[in-house]
Amino acid sequence: MNTLILRETTRVLFTLILVFSVATLLRGHDAPGGGFVGGLIASIACSLYVFVADPKDVRRLVRTDPLKTAAAGLSLAVLSGLIGILSGGGTFLSGQWVEIGGVKLGTPLLFDFGVYLVVVGAVLTFVLEIKEPAPEPPARGDK
Amino acid sequence: MAALGIPTARVPVLLRAAVALPAALFAWFCSLVPHVSSGGSLYWEIGWIPQQGIALSFFVDGLSLLFALLITGIGTLIVLYASEYMLGQPQLLRFTAFLLAFMLSMLGLVLADNLIALFIFWELTALTSFLLIGYKHEDAAARRAALQALLVTGVGALAMLAGFVLLGETAGTYSLRELLAGDASLAGASHYPWILALVLAGAFTKSAQYPLHFWLPNAMAAPTPVSAYLHSATMVKAGVFLLARMSPVLGGTEAWSVTLVGFGAVTAVYAALASVTRTDLKQVLAYTTVMALGTCVMFLGLPGEAAGTVHPAAVVAATAFILVHALYKAALFMVVGMIERATGSRDLARHGGLRHVLGPAFAGAALAGVSMAGLPPFIGFVGKELLYSSAYESGFGGFALFAIFAASALVVTSALMVAVLPFFGEMKQSARDAHAVCWQLWIGPVVLGLLGLVAGVATGPVFRALVLPAAAAIAPLPEHFEPGLWHGFSALMLLSLATWAVGALVFWKRPSILSWPAARLDRLPVTGDRVYDATLDGIARFSAALTRRMQSGIQRRYILVVFATLALSVGATLVAKDAIHLPSRVPSVTFGEWALVAVIAASVLTVILTRSRLLAICALGVVGTAISLVFLLRGAPDVALTQLIVETLVVVIVAIVLLKLPDFRNEIRQPLSARWRDGAVAVAVGAATTLVLLAVTERPPQLELTEYFESMAVPGGRGHNIVNVILVDFRALDTLGEISVLVLAAAAVCALMRRRFRYRFDRVQRLQRGHAARSSRARVSREGA
Numbered sequence: 001m002n003t004l005i006l007r008e009t010t011r012v013l014f015t016l017i018l019v020f021s022v023a024t025l026l027r028g029h030d031a032p033g034g035g036f037v038g039g040l041i042a043s044i045a046c047s048l049y050v051f052v053a054d055p056k057d058v059r060r061l062v063r064t065d066p067l068k069t070a071a072a073g074l075s076l077a078v079l080s081g082l083i084g085i086l087s088g089g090g091t092f093l094s095g096q097w098v099e100i101g102g103v104k105l106g107t108p109l110l111f112d113f114g115v116y117l118v119v120v121g122a123v124l125t126f127v128l129e130i131k132e133p134a135p136e137p138p139a140r141g142d143k
Numbered sequence: 144m145a146a147l148g149i150p151t152a153r154v155p156v157l158l159r160a161a162v163a164l165p166a167a168l169f170a171w172f173c174s175l176v177p178h179v180s181s182g183g184s185l186y187w188e189i190g191w192i193p194q195q196g197i198a199l200s201f202f203v204d205g206l207s208l209l210f211a212l213l214i215t216g217i218g219t220l221i222v223l224y225a226s227e228y229m230l231g232q233p234q235l236l237r238f239t240a241f242l243l244a245f246m247l248s249m250l251g252l253v254l255a256d257n258l259i260a261l262f263i264f265w266e267l268t269a270l271t272s273f274l275l276i277g278y279k280h281e282d283a284a285a286r287r288a289a290l291q292a293l294l295v296t297g298v299g300a301l302a303m304l305a306g307f308v309l310l311g312e313t314a315g316t317y318s319l320r321e322l323l324a325g326d327a328s329l330a331g332a333s334h335y336p337w338i339l340a341l342v343l344a345g346a347f348t349k350s351a352q353y354p355l356h357f358w359l360p361n362a363m364a365a366p367t368p369v370s371a372y373l374h375s376a377t378m379v380k381a382g383v384f385l386l387a388r389m390s391p392v393l394g395g396t397e398a399w400s401v402t403l404v405g406f407g408a409v410t411a412v413y414a415a416l417a418s419v420t421r422t423d424l425k426q427v428l429a430y431t432t433v434m435a436l437g438t439c440v441m442f443l444g445l446p447g448e449a450a451g452t453v454h455p456a457a458v459v460a461a462t463a464f465i466l467v468h469a470l471y472k473a474a475l476f477m478v479v480g481m482i483e484r485a486t487g488s489r490d491l492a493r494h495g496g497l498r499h500v501l502g503p504a505f506a507g508a509a510l511a512g513v514s515m516a517g518l519p520p521f522i523g524f525v526g527k528e529l530l531y532s533s534a535y536e537s538g539f540g541g542f543a544l545f546a547i548f549a550a551s552a553l554v555v556t557s558a559l560m561v562a563v564l565p566f567f568g569e570m571k572q573s574a575r576d577a578h579a580v581c582w583q584l585w586i587g588p589v590v591l592g593l594l595g596l597v598a599g600v601a602t603g604p605v606f607r608a609l610v611l612p613a614a615a616a617i618a619p620l621p622e623h624f625e626p627g628l629w630h631g632f633s634a635l636m637l638l639s640l641a642t643w644a645v646g647a648l649v650f651w652k653r654p655s656i657l658s659w660p661a662a663r664l665d666r667l668p669v670t671g672d673r674v675y676d677a678t679l680d681g682i683a684r685f686s687a688a689l690t691r692r693m694q695s696g697i698q699r700r701y702i703l704v705v706f707a708t709l710a711l712s713v714g715a716t717l718v719a720k721d722a723i724h725l726p727s728r729v730p731s732v733t734f735g736e737w738a739l740v741a742v743i744a745a746s747v748l749t750v751i752l753t754r755s756r757l758l759a760i761c762a763l764g765v766v767g768t769a770i771s772l773v774f775l776l777r778g779a780p781d782v783a784l785t786q787l788i789v790e791t792l793v794v795v796i797v798a799i800v801l802l803k804l805p806d807f808r809n810e811i812r813q814p815l816s817a818r819w820r821d822g823a824v825a826v827a828v829g830a831a832t833t834l835v836l837l838a839v840t841e842r843p844p845q846l847e848l849t850e851y852f853e854s855m856a857v858p859g860g861r862g863h864n865i866v867n868v869i870l871v872d873f874r875a876l877d878t879l880g881e882i883s884v885l886v887l888a889a890a891a892v893c894a895l896m897r898r899r900f901r902y903r904f905d906r907v908q909r910l911q912r913g914h915a916a917r918s919s920r921a922r923v924s925r926e927g928a
Contacts, residue, residue, distance in 0.1 A: 029862035032780040034870060040788040047795045067893055070886045077879055093875040097861055104861060108871040111878075115871070118882040122889040123792065129896040130799055 007052045017045035025116050026109075035112035039119025046124045055132045058124075066124035073117025080110035158226035161239050165222055165246060169215035172208060179208045180612045186256065186320065200256040202320050205612025209462070210253040210384055212609070213469045217376045218246045220587035224477055225368035227583035228484065232366075238278060242372070245271035249377045253384055258307040258317045262300065265349070265381065269296045272378050276365040285364040291675060295358045296349050303345025303385075309338045310392070322392050323616075330396045330451060339393055342385070343402060350382025350436045353410040357671035360429040367480030370425060374432055375472035380465060383439040387617045390443060390458070394618075395451045403444020404539050408546035410437030415553035419649065420661035424479045424489045424561060428472065431515075431557045434550050435468040441546065442530065443617070445537040454537045455621035459614040460529035466610060467514065467526035467595070474511035474591035475561055478504050481584050482565055491560060496570030503585030505566045510592025512562025514599070516555045516646065517639065522598040522605070525626070527551055527642070531635045548642060555646020556653070602626050703824060710827035713835060722838040736776060743769045756801050764794035781866040 021041035028034030050058050062069075081093035084107060097106035175185065188200035203211070222242060229235055248267035255261040270293070277289030311317040313332045329335055346352075351359040359379060363370055373379070386394075386403070393399060411434045418430030442461035445454040481504040482497060483489050498505040514523035530551070534543040598605045606626035614620060649656055695701075717723050732740075742765065749762040767790030774783035813821075852865050852873065860868035870878050 028864060028867045029871075030864055032784050032864065032866075034781075034864070034867040036870065037781075037785050037788055040785070040792060044788065044791055044795065047792065047799075050799070051795070067886075067889055070889050074882055074886050077882060081875070081879070093872075093879070095860060095872045106861065108860070108862070108868075108875070111875055112867075112871045115878060115882055118885050122885045123796075125889040126892055127796060127799060129892055130796070130803065132896075 010048050010052045014045050014049050017048070018042055021045065021116075025112060028112060029108070035115030036119055039116040040123070042116070042120045043123035043127075046120065047127050050124075050127050050131050055128050058128065062124065066121045066128060068121070070118045070121025070125065073114045073119075073121060075114075076117065077111050077114030080107040080114060083107050083110075158229075158235060158239050159223075161243060162219060162222045162226065164243060165215045165218035168250070169212065169219055172211045172215055175203060175208060176212075176608055179203060179205055180608045182612075182615075184320075188256075198257055198318075199260055200318065200320075201251075201254040202256045203254060204616045205609075205614070206384070206387055206462075206616035207253045209466065209609050209613040210380070211250060213376050213380075213466070214246060214249050214253065217372065217469060217473045217591070220477075220590060221368050221372040221473070223583050224371070224480070224587045225366075227581050228368055228480055229366065234278075238275075238366075241271055241274045241278070242369070245275060245373070245378075249381070252381055256319050258311055258319065261319070261385075262304050262307055265300050265303070265345070266297070268378050268381060269293055269300060272296075272362075272369075272373050275369045275373065276362045278366055278369065279364070282364065284361075288358070288361040288364040292358045292362050294679075295355060295675070299345045299348025299355070302341045306338050306341025306345065309334050309341065313338065314392070319388065328395070328451070329392055335393075335396075336398065339396075339398055339402075342389055342393065346382035346385045346389075347406060347440075348382070349385070350379055350440065351410075351433050352382075352406045352437060352440060353413050353433075354671045356410060356414065356433045357675065359433055360426055361672070363423075363425040363429050367425070367476060367483060370429070371473050371476030371480065374429060375476055376469035379432060379436055380439075380469070383436060383443070383461075383465065386440060386443050387458075387461070387613075390453055390617045394443070394453045395446065397446075400444050400446040400453075400538070404441050404543060407437045407439070407441025407444060408543065410434070411441060411550040412437075412546055412553075415550040415557070416660055417664055419553050419556045419560065419653070420657050420664055422491045424482065424491060424565070425476070427491075427557055427560055428475055428479060431554055432468075432472060434554060435464065435472070438530065438547065438550060439464060439468075441543065442533065445533065445539060445543060447618075448538075453618050454533060455614075455618050456529070456533035456624070457537055458618045459610065459621065459624065460526070460533045462614040462617070463522075463526045463529050463606070463610050466598070467523050470591050470595045470598070471511040471515040471523060474507050474588040474595075475515070477584070477587045477591075478508040478511070479561070481580075481588075484584070485580075491564055494565035495568035496566070498566040499570065501566070501580060503580060503589060507585060507588025507592045508562040508566065510596060511588060512558045514592070514595035515558040515562075516643065517551065518643070520596065520599045522595050522602070524639075525599060525602050527639065528635065531638055535635065544638075548638060552642045552645040553649065555643055556649045559647070559650040703821065706828050707824050710824060710831045713831040714827065717831065717834055717838065723834055724838060724841050726837055726841070733776075736773065739769045739772055739776075757798065760794055760797045760801065764790050767793070781864070 021038045024033040024041055025035055025038030026033075028038065046058065046062070049061070053061075059065075083096055084094035085092055087096050093107075093111070095106055095108050097104055099105070178185070184202055184204040186200065186202040188198050222239070225239070225242060229238060232238070245268060248264050248271055251264035252261060252268055255264055273289045273293040276292055277285050279285040307317075310329065313329060313334050314322055316322060329338065332338070348355050359374060362374060365373070414430045414433035414437060418427050418434065421427045421430060439461045442457040442464070443453065445457035446452070447454040479489060481501060482494065485497070485501055485504075486494065488494070510521075514521035517523045517527035530547050531544065534547050537543055603626050611620060611624075611626070746762040746765040746769070750759045750766070753759050753762070768787060771783045771786035771790065774780075774786060852869060855873075856862055856865045856868045860872040862868040862872070
């Protein structure tokens with residue numbers, strides 16, 4: 001499974017797929033794509049890496065606990081909804097937009113980025129938890 | 144404490160500071176007395192779920208003000224008392240927080256205007272009291288008592304909620320103020336019997352009416368300040384409060400009177416008898432509390448002269464008795480706490496002569512005990528006289544009078560037991576804790592005892608300020624009612640004398656008179672406590688039996704059940720709705736699509752026939768990929784993209800799992816018949832799904848939503864990809880729900896994998912090794928033979 005070819009291709013592919021996933025996220029509002037698919041693509045990059053590398057290396061590479069990434073994504077999504085209330089839109093999750101230099105930026109993009117993070121975090125959690133050796137069982141009392 | 148980062152030395156300071164909250168609230172409620180006693184009321188409202196007519200609204204009238212004053216006033220003394228009493232116990236900060244949370248819930252309960260809000264606060268008192276009763280959580284009895292109180296009052300509260308909903312829908316409003324404002328009796332409504340039964344279920348469980356009273360004496364496992372607060376003045380009175388509140392709406396009917404008087408009288412007499420047979424001081428007090436609750440319920444139920452009314456004088460008597468009881472009972476509980484602190488025991492038989500070492504406690508006990516026994520010039524005397532006179536006048540005259548006489552006489556005995564026995568006679572035990580006479584401890588009982596005296600002397604002003612406004616909120620006041628301590632000699636005076644005489648006699652001859660009922664009461668064949676245990680055991684056994692039947696632990700069987708259910712239910716629906724249509728026209732299929740169908744068919748065959756799991760998974764991935772290509776050809780690029788990525792991920796994840804799993808193939812090879820059965824289920828699921836799809840596509844598609852989203856995507860969502868705009872803008876709340884589930888699932892996977900994996904795996908390996916060892920031993924022994 002863990003062949004030289006796969007290992008070396010993964011080095012290149014990992015970065016490429018990640019860039020592609022962000023592009024998919026950003027173009028999603030007007031063309032096929034979006035946070036969910038983008039997140040899934042990024043998870044594929046990570047899963048590929050999990051395949052060829054030690055889970056410990058992957059954890060070092062992504063730096064944070066993937067579960068925390070997912071939680072951060074959820075918080076970001078909720079936060080983007082709160083902006084709708086605070087900026088006078090009145091209701092939770094109503095879209096708010098600003099345009100800077102012809103680029104439209106809005107709370108739906110924040111929300112979509114939250115979805116992206118949740119998907120990456122969740123899938124990476126699944127994959128890493130499965131791949132990692134189980135922790136030592138807790139010392140059992142005398143029975 | 145250390146975990147909270149607060150040094151232990153500062154905890155008492157924080158606890159003492161906590162007194163400020165109830166004290167300030169008490170002062171504020173006091174300032175409302177003049178306004179409310181002159182017939183006014185106050186009202187606040189905060190919108191909550193306006194669409195459902197649910198608002199967080201509060202109002203203060205005479206009844207809620209009386210309760211609010213008791214809750215905050217006694218609350219102040221209790222928090223002060225607890226700040227000294229609980230010193231040295233673990234988790235004091237948490238305890239104080241629970242106590243204050245309970246107080247605020249209780250306040251919310253009596254001030255709530257909306258029925259649903261009342262229910263929420265009602266449940267909050269149940270939850271906080273659960274935490275308080277179970278405070279000594281290392282004690283199994285305390286845990287059981289806490290759970291019991293929660294379950295019994297919780298089940299009652301659910302019934303009450305149902306009653307509230309029926310009530311609100313029948314009356315057309317959930318606002319108590321509106322309910323009480325009109326001539327709002329629902330006695331004629333068709334749902335009246337149900338509403339009454341359900342609301343009474345809530346009130347009777349909370350206010351510990353026989354036979355549901357058992358949780359209250361058990362709840363004495365709580366620390367004494369908690370008992371003094373929850374089980375004298377506040378939580379258990381919530382049921383009485385509810386009955387008083389609901390009296391104008393539900394009261395006065397025959398069903399109301401018979402139920403309340405019946406349950407109340409039985410509870411009062413039974414509990415009074417039970418209290419004098421106890422030897423644990425807290426149990427004695429707990430049962431007299433049950434007696435007081437029964438009395439209040441009974442007098443709220445007594446019928447008036449006109450049909451369909453409650454008895455006005457009995458309502459005044461019940462209201463007065465709420466005040467009387469709260470004052471003396473909280474004081475006596477605090478005294479018992481001091482005795483326990485000083486001597487380490489609550490057993491009556493082990494105490495005597497404590498007046499020498501616990502002077503202030505004795506003073507508080509004497510003052511409260513005299514009020515409890517109903518002697519002049521204490522408020523207890525006024526309360527008892529009112530009970531007697533209104534019982535005599537009411538429609539249930541003889542029965543009610545006898546019940547309240549018997550209960551009162553026995554309460555005189557209880558009062559003597561609590562206020563005299565531990566303090567007189569020879570000293571049996573030396574006080575060992577100097578804290579026992581600390582001012583924080585004795586100030587409460589003494590103040591409450593003195594209040595009982597002052598209120599008795601100043602009966603008129605106290606009644607006009609507190610009792611009569613409260614009674615007026617329940618029923619019209621009796622005509623020509625003149626509150627006062629002394630109304631001259633009458634026949635009822637003789638009854639009072641008889642009460643004291645009988646009470647003293649029973650006290651005097653306790654051992655001989657009480658041995659018979661004491662033995663009987665302890666050996667009742669059916670008690671609420673046992674029914675409670677049997678019910679819980681039954682539920683646990685049923686659940687265990689169900690689990691054993693349903694949970695085989697074999698993944699394959701679960702999947703089989705799920706898919707068979709799916710095929711059967713969908714198939715049955717299709718047949719029942721006569722929805723099986725073969726397509727009327729053959730859709731045009733291009734050559735490329737035929738090719739995809741061929742690829743799918745070939746892959747499915749590979750999945751079924753191969754013996755390599757990795758190949759099977761990859762072939763399954765090919766099936767999915769081909770399907771996503773179909774989506775792409777049919778003009779759904781977003782769905783196709785997602786499907787493609789998901790298929791890829793599934794293959795990757797399953798491959799990782801397969802690489803981790805041991806090779807079970809030979810052990811789990813199924814017999815041919817089972818494989819045929821699985822195949823049949825699979826074909827059935829496929830057929831059912833296909834038929835559903837055909838049935839759906841047969842109808843002309845509903846296009847309103849599509850058109851709406853198409854026209855709104857750019858102006859409303861500023862995006863050209865409709866699918867994405869729907870996901871992140873129009874229906875973003877749905878997406879938020881979905882990603883919440885995803886995060887939860889990830890957390891669950893973390894918990895499962897980290898805690899169980901190695902352990903279960905170990906066990907499987909151990910079992911296999913054990914099995915191998917046994918079979919080899921068996922072989923050896925056979926060969927040896």
